[in-house]
Amino acid sequence: MNFINKLNAAWAANDSLLCVGLDPDMDRLPAQFRGTPDGIFRFCTEIIDATADLACAFKPQIAYFAALGAEGQLERISAYLRHRHPHIPLILDSKRGDIGATAKQYAREAYDRYGADAVTVSPYMGADSVEPYMEWQRGVIVLCRTSNPGGSDLQFLEVNGKPLYQHVAQLVADKWNSNGQCALVVGATFPEEIRAVRAIVGDMPLLIPGIGAQGGDIEATVRAGRTDAGTGMMINSSRAILYAAPQAGEDFAQAARRVAEETRQAINAHR
Ligand SMILES: O=c1ccn([C@@H]2O[C@H](COP(=O)(O)O)[C@@H](O)[C@H]2O)c(=O)[nH]1
DSSP: OOHHHHHHHHHHHTTOOEEEEEOOOGGGSOGGGTTSTTHHHHHHHHHHHHHTTTOSEEEEBHHHHHTTTOHHHHHHHHHHHHHHOTTSOBEEEEEEOOOHHHHHHHHHIIIIISOOSEEEEOOTTOHHHHHHHHTTTSEEEEEEEOSSGGGHHHHTOEETTEEHHHHHHHHIIIIITTTSOEEEEEOTTOHHHHHHHHHHHTTOOEEEEOSGGGOOOHHHHHHHHOOTTSOOEEEEEOHHHHTOOOOTTOOHHHHHHHHHHHHHHHHHTTO
């Protein structure tokens, strides 16, 4: 099943637009997972099992694995997700961008090594830098209006009367999405920009990081980004779920589940 079909099915099956981010930070892992050879694998798979019926996608950010030399554990996490929860898409957040020959290797890394259903890419180097991803017939999620304040430095520059991020949205909608495999990253910290992007791209899915630890407003995000069908979004939360402070009697996975459920409900209240 291709990425968009799988995403549509997960939205419906779990009644969820919540994407659970997998950003394992060694300094914040529960003590039992630190300093062991497979601690990241065990932590992430417990989070996956605790939230798989509440999520429309999982999004590992590759830096958290690569920085620790834990790419092998990410491979095992991806295989685990495919085996145990095959209906939930895996989005590899790697934001690569390079010349075509190198992009071909990055695409292989994402789709073959990690078996990702979709991968985030930077549009900055243009069409030939994303073409190798398109050849795989999987999901390609292009950075458009990122959630960080510094994203405005370039993404808000006026070009021919409109901000650069809107040109990116238009380019992806008109040209790069010819096989219907694209999505865009737009931050929850910028709901007006979500609204503007939605108006440009129709029903194209949006990956929306920035709620939870970054403080984005869930209601404003959902109102701005929902499609007529009440879907169209993968609203990501990573740290707020992974490191939810356990309440009395809870363990870390139960706390993660509680926050994931609260977040899903908060999103669904405005769909
Ligand atoms: O514009 C962007 C693009 C990607 N991210 C990534 O999403 C998560 C957010 O984590 P939180 O803990 O929920 O803040 C993280 O992996 C970022 O690299 C983003 O935040 N903004």
